[in-house]
Amino acid sequence: MILESEIWLALVVLLPLAGAILTFMAPRYAPQIGTVSGVIVFGAVVALTLAVVESDATRLTVGGWGAPLGIDLVADGLSTLMLLMTAVVGLAITAYAVGYFGESSAHKRAYFWPLWLFLWASMNALFLSGDVFNLYVTLELLSLAAVALTALVGQPAAVQAAMRYMLVGLAGSLMYLMGVAFLYAEIGVLDIMALASVSEATPPVFVSAALITAGLMMKTALFPLHFWLPPAHANAAAPVSALLSALVVKGSFYILLRLWLTVFAPLGDTFAPYVLSALGIGAIIWGSIQALRQPSIKLLVAYSTVAQLGYLFLLIPLLMDDGADRQAVLSGIVYFMIAHAMAKSAAFLSAGNILHALGNDRITSIIGMSRKMPLTITAFALAGISLVALPPSAGFIAKWLLLNEAIDGGQWLLVVVIIAGGLLAAGYVMRVVGPAFRQVADDQLAVANPVVPASMAWSALGLAILAIVLGFTGVYLLDVLDIGVVILTGGEA
Amino acid sequence: MSDNSYDDVRLTPARRFVLAMMALLVGGLAAAVLSIEEEVIELRDLALGNLEASGVGNPVTAVLLNYRSYDTFLEVAVLLLALIGIWAVAKKARIPIKSPNTPVLITFERLFMPLMIVSGGYLLWLGADRTGGAFQAGAVLGALGVLWVAASLWTPNDRLRRLTRPALVVGMAAFLLVGGGMMLLGGDFFEYPREDAKTWILLIETAATISIGITLVMLFIGGIPPNADQNKGESGDHD
Numbered sequence: 001m002i003l004e005s006e007i008w009l010a011l012v013v014l015l016p017l018a019g020a021i022l023t024f025m026a027p028r029y030a031p032q033i034g035t036v037s038g039v040i041v042f043g044a045v046v047a048l049t050l051a052v053v054e055s056d057a058t059r060l061t062v063g064g065w066g067a068p069l070g071i072d073l074v075a076d077g078l079s080t081l082m083l084l085m086t087a088v089v090g091l092a093i094t095a096y097a098v099g100y101f102g103e104s105s106a107h108k109r110a111y112f113w114p115l116w117l118f119l120w121a122s123m124n125a126l127f128l129s130g131d132v133f134n135l136y137v138t139l140e141l142l143s144l145a146a147v148a149l150t151a152l153v154g155q156p157a158a159v160q161a162a163m164r165y166m167l168v169g170l171a172g173s174l175m176y177l178m179g180v181a182f183l184y185a186e187i188g189v190l191d192i193m194a195l196a197s198v199s200e201a202t203p204p205v206f207v208s209a210a211l212i213t214a215g216l217m218m219k220t221a222l223f224p225l226h227f228w229l230p231p232a233h234a235n236a237a238a239p240v241s242a243l244l245s246a247l248v249v250k251g252s253f254y255i256l257l258r259l260w261l262t263v264f265a266p267l268g269d270t271f272a273p274y275v276l277s278a279l280g281i282g283a284i285i286w287g288s289i290q291a292l293r294q295p296s297i298k299l300l301v302a303y304s305t306v307a308q309l310g311y312l313f314l315l316i317p318l319l320m321d322d323g324a325d326r327q328a329v330l331s332g333i334v335y336f337m338i339a340h341a342m343a344k345s346a347a348f349l350s351a352g353n354i355l356h357a358l359g360n361d362r363i364t365s366i367i368g369m370s371r372k373m374p375l376t377i378t379a380f381a382l383a384g385i386s387l388v389a390l391p392p393s394a395g396f397i398a399k400w401l402l403l404n405e406a407i408d409g410g411q412w413l414l415v416v417v418i419i420a421g422g423l424l425a426a427g428y429v430m431r432v433v434g435p436a437f438r439q440v441a442d443d444q445l446a447v448a449n450p451v452v453p454a455s456m457a458w459s460a461l462g463l464a465i466l467a468i469v470l471g472f473t474g475v476y477l478l479d480v481l482d483i484g485v486v487i488l489t490g491g492e493a
Numbered sequence: 494m495s496d497n498s499y500d501d502v503r504l505t506p507a508r509r510f511v512l513a514m515m516a517l518l519v520g521g522l523a524a525a526v527l528s529i530e531e532e533v534i535e536l537r538d539l540a541l542g543n544l545e546a547s548g549v550g551n552p553v554t555a556v557l558l559n560y561r562s563y564d565t566f567l568e569v570a571v572l573l574l575a576l577i578g579i580w581a582v583a584k585k586a587r588i589p590i591k592s593p594n595t596p597v598l599i600t601f602e603r604l605f606m607p608l609m610i611v612s613g614g615y616l617l618w619l620g621a622d623r624t625g626g627a628f629q630a631g632a633v634l635g636a637l638g639v640l641w642v643a644a645s646l647w648t649p650n651d652r653l654r655r656l657t658r659p660a661l662v663v664g665m666a667a668f669l670l671v672g673g674g675m676m677l678l679g680g681d682f683f684e685y686p687r688e689d690a691k692t693w694i695l696l697i698e699t700a701a702t703i704s705i706g707i708t709l710v711m712l713f714i715g716g717i718p719p720n721a722d723q724n725k726g727e728s729g730d731h732d
Contacts, residue, residue, distance in 0.1 A: 010682040014673045017570060021662050021669070024577060062563040064684035069539045071563050073682075111581035118574045125567065137567045141574060148578030159582065182525065188532030198534065207525035 005051035009060040009073045009128055012044045012083060016121035020114045027110035031098055034113035038094030041120060045087035049480070052080045057484025059130070067130065067191035074130040077483035078334065082127040082254055085338045088466065089246050089345045090120050092459040096349055097239045099453030100356075108152055108237075115152070119145035119243065126251050132180045132263075133190045135255055139176065139219070143169035146248050149240045150232050161231035168218050168228045172252070175215030182208035183263065196262035196488055201270070209264045209272065212256075219252035222276075222313060223283035226306045230290075233302040238352020241298060245305045246345035250337050253312055257333070260320065265488035268320030276316045281417050283310030288424035297351045297361040297432055301344070304387060304428060307421065308340050314417065315402055318409045322489050325405065330487065331478050332401030338477065339386055339394035342467035346383035349460035350376045353452045363431055368440035375457040377436045382464035384429035386471075389422050394470035548690025550622035557626065558694045562683045566668040569701055572708050573665050583716035598644045609637040617702050621691060627664075627698040631705025638710030654718065657707065664704030667697050 019037025023030040052058060057076035066072065075083075097116065101109040122141035129135045147169065151162035180190070186204040187195055199205055221229040229249075233241050260268075287307025294300040312333055318324040319333065353376040354369065355361045370377040386395035399418060406414040470477070504512075540552055540560065547555035557565045613633040620626030671693055672683040680686070685693040711718070 006682075007676060010673065010676055014669055017665070017669060021573075021666055024573075025658055025662060060682055062681070062683050063559060063561075064681035065543070065560055068534060068536055069543065069560050071561055107581075111577065114577050115574075115581060118570070118577070121570075134561075134564055134567070137564055137571070140571055141567060144571065144574050144578055148574075148581050151578075151582045154582070162582075182529070185526075185529045186532070188534040188536055194534065202530070203528045204525050204530075207522065 005048075005055050005058050006060045008044055008048035008051055009058060009075050010062075012041065012048055012124045013073075013121055013128065015044055016041045016117045016124065020117035020121065023110075023113040023117060027106075030110050030113040031101065034117060035094055035098055037117055038091055038120075041117075041124075042087045042091045045083050045124070048075060049080050049084050052077070052483060053480060068189040068194045071134050072130040072191060073128040075128060076485050077481040078254075078258070078330075078485045079127040080483070081334060081338065081477065081480055082250070083124055085250075085341050086120065086123045086127070086247055089243065089341050089463065092345065092349070092463045093239045093243050095455045096242075096352075096459040099455035100237065100239055100352065102453065108154075111152060112149070112237075112239075115145050115149050116239075116243070119149065119248070123247060123251055127254060130192050131190050132183060132192060132195065132259075136173065136177050136180060139173055139252065139255070142248060142251050143173060143219070146244060150236045150244070152240065153235070153237050155235065157231070158235040161228070161235045164228045165232040168225075172215040172218035175211045175218070176255075179208040179210075179212035179215065182211065192258065192262055193486070196265065196486075199263050199266055201266040205264070206267060206270070209259075209267050212259060213272070213276070216252045216256045217276075217279075220249050220256065220309060220312075221306060222279050222309060223286050223306060224279070226283065226287070226309075229306060230299055230302040233305060233348075234296070234298040238349060238355065241302070241352070242345040242348035245302065245348055246341040249305070249309060250341065253309070253337070257330075260316070261330075261485075261487050265320070268322075268489075273317040273320045276313045277414070280310040280313030280316070281413075283307060283313070284417055284421040284424075288421060288428065291428040292424070292431070295362060295364075297354060297363060297366070298348070300363070300428055300431065301347045301351055304347070304425070305344060307425070308336075308344070308387065311336050311340075311399075311402065311418070311421070314414055315405060315411075318405055318411065321409070324409050326487050327482070327485075328401070329405045330485070331481055332398060332405055334481055335394070335401055335474065335477065336398035339398040339467060339470060342463050342470060343383040343386035343393075343395060346379050346460050346464035346467055347387070349456065349463065350380035350383065353456055353460060354380075356452055356456070363435065366432065367435045367438050368445050370437045372445055373452065373457075375461050376452065377433075379457075379460040379464040380436070381433050382461075382468055384433055386464075386467035388426045388429055392471040393468045394474075395467065397471050397474045546687060546690075548685065548687070548694060549620075551620060551624070551626075553624070554620050554626055554694070558697065559685070559690065562668075562672070562697075566665070566672060566683075569665045569668055569704065572705065573661060576661065576708050576711055579712065579715065580717045595644075598640075602640050602644045605640070606637060609633055613637070613702065613706070617698055618695075620698060621695065627701040628705060630698075630702040632709065634702065634706030635709025635713075638706060639713045642710060642714060657711070657718065660703055660707040661711065662704065664697075664701035667700035671697055 016037060019033060019041070023033045026033060052075050057074065060073040062071045062073060097112060101112050118141065122138050122145060126135060126138035126142060129138055143166070147162050147166040150165055151159045182204045183195060184190060186202065187198055189195055218225045233245050236244060284307050287303050287310065291300050291303035291307060294303055315329050315333060319326055319329045351361055353373065354366060357373055358365050386393035389395040389399040399422065403415060403418050406418065540556060544550065544552060544555055547559040549555050549559070613630045616625040616633060617627060617630035675684050676682045
């Protein structure tokens, strides 16, 4: 028998897949079917969230077998927050895409929708999966959909970036799969909790951790494996850039986080977490400096993603340290993921509006644009506030949580990096916001196509407002995160 | 790098370094493989012990279509997604063969078509108890389709083309409807009723065979075949 709360675990995967099939079968009605599907999937995720909040973490045994023979889907606080993050950004991108692809060719309009619904389904399946091999299948779905969406604009630069993205993604997937093979050979099961219950710091488990971590680092674009990200994210269509930067990179990071909290917990006292932290520092510095030098808005925002992803890895040593408040560290990291998803999708959607209005997104051409496109420039500025982490934005709360834990843990180098990273972010955000708000005479404002479809302007602004408002509602979100998330102690324990 | 860099096979210091690193990696992986102990948990006995309840006699089919049917469902989705991805980028297909209808190929095709359909069906049926199943049967049907295209028997006006999209999605749709339907009827997600598990598995496998076969043919063609895109006339536009 199945409980009502368990049905939603299956539905949040099945519904977007059904939508993908329908949009592919009826390409002419793809925008309508896609929009309805988007609203329904959003509703299903909200229903799942309410069910989890009400009745605790939920486990669905697929086929009625149960792990370790079958596959289990698990919705705990962490997966639920990730699903909710994806659903909120996904709904805004769905609204944006109606306007964006309304003006493009019928071909792009017909193919965006099935690919996007496939991508959404694979994100949901990934966050719910409790099985390391099933996670590999969801990663494959996710990568394929992301690559095809990147190439959808059809320009040579985008196709080339998509090709590179695919090769890196494929290499990352294969490394992950090899790591899974080591785990299966050593332990004999694929269910995460079953693996975690017997996993020890043996050489095969260490090699598995190295392979899986390296593969997922490539997919998450952690410095210095970020080289594929800026061209892919900058050349894709605006809604695609937004979902790549806000959501897709979080998928592989989520697996990394989940596995280090459980299966790889016995390796917590090795040097590995410090390597990840060091690379995080490199990402923040290198990504920010590159963002300060880019000539176009989309490239600037893409390098900002490289930098911001660094923060996710910064506190991994504290997350693995039994002496630290590990739940609090996890809260900081998860809050950062959510804040970044809102701010980054808002920034990319605004950049798409600017590109739509001006025909280009060079930083030199946006002088004085705040008067012509108030909604869009406001959206970008609000997103920027959250990226810089000024109070009271969600970005501020996230960094404040991270900073607190770094101070408590006595990690002064990390404290310096977090503060310096904020200053650098202020520098690159001001490169766009400063000129946009400059006062110039009307005749100097060259706007090719000032009317941006309402759905595009408002969805960008909606996400930007959320990036600020989530700064006030942190407590509720962190309460959800406390629901049934397993954090195993590592080392000698 | 120079134009002929691919022909240059000299061992530069950089290449020596890469070689050394690769050797180190391979050595490390080999050492790790050798250090693998006996599995802590034995899944094999569990899989074989539940074979009766799974409805099929072949343990591989039991894993693919029952114990881990959810994985296979997502794999079938990967196939469809790959094709949609190619169609999104490649647009109009250049059907690769413009050859005259050679009598040898056509005669070969006419002789072998019934045989291949029968052997595909047999492989599908066999999967329940021995080696075989949807992927093998789909591969045979796919090969048949490739020969068909190569012999130019599949012309642009063929009425079968209108069935292309339904045939592409039927495998995933059957999986989705059965898996989700069982749940909405009160069972678990993807839980077949115990007594007719085999019937449901065969139903899904038949649909998957059709989709796998047609997907392979479409991948061979490499783009949207004319008329398969229901956006008639609009599909090739750029903006």
